[in-house]
Amino acid sequence: MSDTFDLIVLGAGSGGLAAAKRAASYGARVAIVEGDRVGGTCVIRGCVPKKLLVYGSAYRHLLADAASYGWSIGEVRHDAATLLANVRAEVDRLNTLHIGFLEKAGVELVRGWGRFSGPNGITVTASDGNVRELRGERILIAVGGRPHRPEIPGADLGWVSDDMFELETLPQSMVVVGAGFIACEFACILRGLGVQVTQLVRGDHLLRGFDREASGAVREGMEAAGIDIRFAHSPAAITGDCAPGDFTVTTQSGEAISCGGVLLATGRRPFLQGLNLEAAGVAIEGHRIPVDADQRTNVPGIYAVGDVTDRICLTPVAVDEGRAFADTIYGNKPRRVDHSLVASAVFSQPELAGVGLTEEQAIERCGREGIRVHRARFRPMSQALPATGPRVLLKLIVERSSGRVLGAHMVGEHAAEIIQMAAVAIGMGATKADFDRTMALHPSVAEEFVTMPD
Template sequence: MSESFDLIVLGAGSGGLAAAKRAASYGARVAIVEGDRVGGTCVIRGCVPKKLLVYGSQYRQLLADAPSYGWHLGAVRSDPATLLANVRAEVDRLNQLHIGFLEKAGVELVRGWGRFRSSDCVEVTAADGSVRELQAQRILIAVGGRPHRPHIPGADLGWVSDELFELESLPDSMVVVGAGFIACEFAGILNGLGVQVTQLVRGDHLLRGFDREASLAVQEAMEAAGIVLRFAHSPAAITGECAPGDLTVTSQSGEQFPCGGVLLATGRRPFLQGLNLEGAGVAVEGHRIPVDPEQRTNVPGIYAVGDVTDRINLTPVAVDEGRAFADSVFGAKPRRVDHNLVACAVFSQPELASVGLTEEEATERHGVEGLTVHRARFRPMSQALPARGPRVLLKLIVENASGRVVGCSMVGEHAAEIIQMAAIAIGMGATKADFDRTMALHPSVAEEFVTMPG
């Protein structure tokens, strides 16, 4: 016999958790179904553990710079095994924390993997094989995405990003395949932890979709740090006994790259396997579930949020989509998520962060004559005594007709923290004159945004 709820949420990641707790706060009886740990990609195998690894990897350069500030250290060594273990322990703590948040909110956590039996019924199979049948007038799909493994011989010998967090140790050398933010972030992490990194890039530049000048600044810094970037190279096969081990990546041009491990950072796709969407009549477009501005699928009563819709695959976006769904459906406070101005960051080394239009996008929209590009490039004060790079880049894109700042990018330390504040101003329609009127906070990197010549 089916158990009845007001809302069933499939997936206890960022979007699903936000929707479930918000709906429960309005008095809805909510069940959230999860076959893995609670927290989703961001908490368990993405943003959080990755950022902790970034912090850990940065100590290599901090320790190298210490003598210039009068700190004389003895011999130091990197112990990635300890870092990886500590990160996993923190993830476990956060998993338990999120379970507690669900209990406090009055949301029932149903352990197991869910699949549709009909448009209002979900069947959940637990790890022990037991099955529960849940029924609700409204069902929210928030199962997120999974790393995509390329279809090449030996692809199973490589790691995807999820698996990297589970390693007990790191090899001496690795090949990273990909040019996106996951590839660039892990290349920096591995390099900082003492791994020799070669990164294979299919195209002619990194970080497609970001400001080209900013991505070039990241590229220059990565190469200066010792990361070997090979453009116009795609893997054709991976050979070897097992991973980790003695592996060889052969590119489509026939060049071979021997290494101790391979990271396949070749994109992510919505995790639709096993959902039996056809059993509910939910339409799929390519690899994703299309939705309208209210998060509705083609089936009345079935909604989707987050990476499974493959629009803007960022944690804060999924969270806002989940809350907007709950506000509209259960809180009688209808609202839509604005996807037009979303700040984003790459935790490469150095960081890249931006909000609004890139120079390329702005040029296409307003024309070269309709824009003024303001930029500053300099060595930050934190590197004055070590006297090393990389230089930071700050960039404002201004529409001439209105004077509005339509794009803002930065490459350098604390870029994400700084752009977060710039996003508020740009979201309010700030002009270059508004930036110019703002008194600078000196000495800081961010002051350059308000002191650039008009």
């Protein structure tokens, strides 16, 4: 069976769904190929279920502080199995919704794993073994990424982030390997749900690429919550019996750490396995597919968006890349995605968010004397009565010569919500004087961004 389409999209994740629906809205005949559930990493095993686990784990802190506000609470017990089951049910609901959105948009969902048979051909193999041949005037690769396991003995005994959402219950203790946002977020989730957490970090600080002072504030909060963070520690091997969940992580220094589970949060890579890119002549650079500013690969008619390009691996970036592709090719509205100013957040506890240059990046660009750093560090009013919890950090990085705000960073409750609004101002070129002229909303944490002294 052979079918011809204007556009074939490989991967029904954030970028692929956005591109397919936008292209179809312009009248293109579109097929989207997916061998897994519809929704991709973000919906199925990433942002959405992880954020639900963050909310669930945060109740530990809320319940602990309740007495200072006059609430008398008896014995509290958490059932991790209920939380995990409810999260999976919500993911199932969203999966069904996204399938419906494709149908409404007029996009044909082709179930199975696709591989190139040529520069215009895709062979799709379904789970029942049936094979379908598709031909497309254009093909968009949007297959995303997958967790990467370190090459150490026993690595197959550890879990990756995908596995965390399939657990039926949680062990009493876990080792988390990694220093990035996935490692830090899951370390906080697990600790909030009562798990004893040891986090192994190869380097000397958390969250490489984020503002260093802000990542230090996150570390303080994590350690205050009882997470044992061990820097300059890397796993050398994992041993144990998978069934009872009795593991030992041996570090490169020879230390043996016993635990009930190991999370290997050691990075992600583009999911190129099985695509047969060589049949189409698509070039690979390292582990990624390089593209130009219009998402074009080296082969005419073949494009790529999202994590498979390994530029900025964030859901909103993939969505905008997919829509920009469709607007340009099918909507006669040519545009390119601006990757120069992308806000990012870490849903750790405390939460971190930032937009623009970090202090380190600003110094590299402008020199130490070329910038001014304005900061506020305080205990938020929400913690005034319990008198516990991490202090909030707010930072503005300002260019001395122009007064323009180069970056804004925050660690604390609702940091992502607050930085989202700051991103609008910074994207418009706001200066410190513009922030100062803005009337504060009092009492709020966010007001500190517009009341910082010169």
